[in-house]
Amino acid sequence: MAPAHTDPSDTDPDHTVPARTIDSAASPPVALTVAGTDSSGGAGVAADLKAMAARDAFGTAAVTAVTAQNTAGVDSAHPVPPAEVAAQIRSVVSDLPVAAAKTGMLGDADRVEAAAEALPESLPLVVDPVVVAASGARLLDEAGVEALRDRLIERATVLTPNVAEAELLTGRDVSTPADARAAARDLREAGAEAALVTGGHLDGDPVDAYVGPEGETRFERDRVDTDATHGTGCTLSAAIAAELAGGADPLAAVAAAESYLDRTLPRGLPYGEGPGPVNHLGATRTDAATPAACARLRAEVGRLERAGSAVADAVPEVGTNVALAPPGACRPDELVAVEGRLRSTGEGVRAAGGVARGASDHLARLLCGVREIDPSTRAVANVRPTDAAVDRLNEIGDVVRVDRREEPPDADGTMDWTAATAMSDRSRAPVAVVDDGAHGKEPMARVFGDSAGAVVDRVLIAAGVDEP
Structure with a gap:
């Protein structure tokens, strides 16, 4: 027994x-x-x-x-x-x-x-x-x-x-x-x-x-x-x-x-x-989706690198970056972007580094602020706001202008204020937000889209580049 x-x-x-x-x-x-x-x-x-x-x-x-x-x-x-x-x-x-x-x-x-x-x-x-x-x-x-x-x-x-x-x-x-x-x-x-x-x-x-x-x-x-x-x-x-x-x-x-x-x-x-x-499990899902978001963004950055010298004119003196929100991302440090930004070269633009979470602060803060109103907006990039670039962006949608000289001293931050001002009477993000700069601040256009690919499309449009 x-x-x-x-x-x-x-x-x-x-x-x-x-x-x-x-x-x-x-x-x-x-x-x-x-x-x-x-x-x-x-x-x-x-x-x-x-x-x-x-x-x-x-x-x-x-x-x-x-x-x-x-x-x-x-x-x-x-x-x-x-x-x-x-x-x-x-x-x-x-x-x-x-x-x-x-x-x-x-x-x-x-x-x-x-x-x-x-x-x-x-x-x-x-x-x-x-x-x-x-x-x-x-x-x-x-x-x-x-x-x-x-x-x-x-x-x-x-x-x-x-x-x-x-x-x-x-x-x-x-x-x-x-x-x-x-x-x-x-x-x-x-x-x-x-x-x-x-x-x-x-x-x-x-x-x-x-x-x-x-x-x-x-x-x-x-x-x-x-x-x-x-x-x-x-x-x-x-x-x-x-x-x-x-x-x-x-x-x-x-x-x-x-x-x-x-x-x-x-x-x-x-x-x-x-x-x-x-x-x-929301943050866990965002973390799980981040590697794929990095890969998507790196592929789209490659399009800019292959676009040739014409795209270099769209790059501001501080460089260009592209930021992307993985699914569910709601904080700047959860967004992915290019490490070191994209810089002009004699032949076009090149990324200074890879794509990583937390690689952008300014664009990430701006995108998070816009996403509080319009969560369908997933990506943003900054370009030089030449008259020709702004005209081309106006042809495909709304371009909103903000005057950074009106930013109050007690604002939470320039990008937070820019997002709140640009979205104050909107439910959807514009194609771009343009500011003419301020003392010691370079004029800038920030281009938005529902994906990294859509934003890169708009950067190329702003630069007047036709992809082969």
């Missing part, structure tokens, strides 16, 4: 599966989320698993509650029995090489206790103390808050409360970034290895306050003009857990997760009646 199978987790609550030989490139680290569901997919377990995947971790889950929920609010919640919460955790950690975990919605003291008992004490743990949903629904009762203080704060590798949760856990008023930093200190003194108090609910640009074994750090970002913020707390904490699973220390994990959130927030999805969800 075969011996009866004994699950080691039945007798050893701190049991984890033995380390295995794993090809890290082919087998991502495993992270576990212990949280509730969100039937709309924007928060809870659904958000956690997508964020973990985006950060190159294999996500696993133990469900604490099933909610009927959408962007407008939580309609109902059905708690999972505590024993079943614990069983899910033990089932995963006894078989898979879980390298980090996070807790989210736990609901009450019984489920806090169940999670605390079942999670191996050696496991790096992100504690997201989900108390109140963004809609206002209460997700952790008073006894649960006390249990979380007693059982999970001291287990936390990183604790990630928002302002309201930090106030509840510390008894401290949090109204400023300095208050958030003080609350993070309190939470570290309460036992957390590191605390990150997120400041998105404070006035002004968001500042997240981190206090950990490495010291104190502020994570600052410009406030993104978006209503799609559903599940951002879940997303951040899950990303931190994924980074910890990959071997990062607390500060490095938080920094990587914050950078991921910076790229994710502008990619909100326009779904639902309330705050929409973020697009967890």
Whole structure:
């Protein structure tokens, strides 16, 4: 008779599966989320698993509650029995090489206790103390808050409360970034290895306050003009857990997760009646599409290099560049362009370098500003605005003129201002935006198109070049 199978987790609550030989490139680290569901997919377990995947971790889950929920609010919640919460955790950690975990919605003291008992004490743990949903629904009762203080704060590798949760856990008023930093200190003194108090609910640009074994750090970002913020707390904490699973220390994990959130927030999805969800895999898809975008742009730059000496007259003194937005790109550093620009030679133009992400700042900022209004515009190039060139561009579409002497001193930047001015009464990008320069600034025409090929076509038209 075969011996009866004994699950080691039945007798050893701190049991984890033995380390295995794993090809890290082919087998991502495993992270576990212990949280509730969100039937709309924007928060809870659904958000956690997508964020973990985006950060190159294999996500696993133990469900604490099933909610009927959408962007407008939580309609109902059905708690999972505590024993079943614990069983899910033990089932995963006894078989898979879980390298980090996070807790989210736990609901009450019984489920806090169940999670605390079942999670191996050696496991790096992100504690997201989900108390109140963004809609206002209460997700952790008073006894649960006390249990979380007693059982999970001291287990936390990183604790990630928002302002309201930090106030509840510390008894401290949090109204400023300095208050958030003080609350993070309190939470570290309460036992957390590191605390990150997120400041998105404070006035002004968001500042997240981190206090950990490495010291104190502020994570600052410009406030993104978006209503799609559903599940951002879940997303951040899950990303931190994924980074910890990959071997990062607390500060490095938080920094990587914050950078991921910076790229994710502008990619909100326009779904639902309330705050929409973020697009967890949007930046990942942009990254995946970038090599192909570089190849397309390099091929189109080759057309300019083969066009002969006539195209050289279209090159400004500062050189010409062509910038292209890969699918989904929304930040200047996500656009690809020619390294070192294109320069005039005796026989035509030549690229000074290859094509790479982040190779242009000015054109990339301009294109991003235009794409905020017209996302179908994918590419831009700068040319010398001779009268003949501008006349040729006028023959194929609208040419908008801006006067850089009117740029206010407090403008965010010349290219941001140029984009906003050129698009102020438009829904589609013009063929070109022309400025006559300013003191110490060369006159310039910037040509737009829905692809790199379309922009190169227009550069050649501006130069009066007929391709063979």
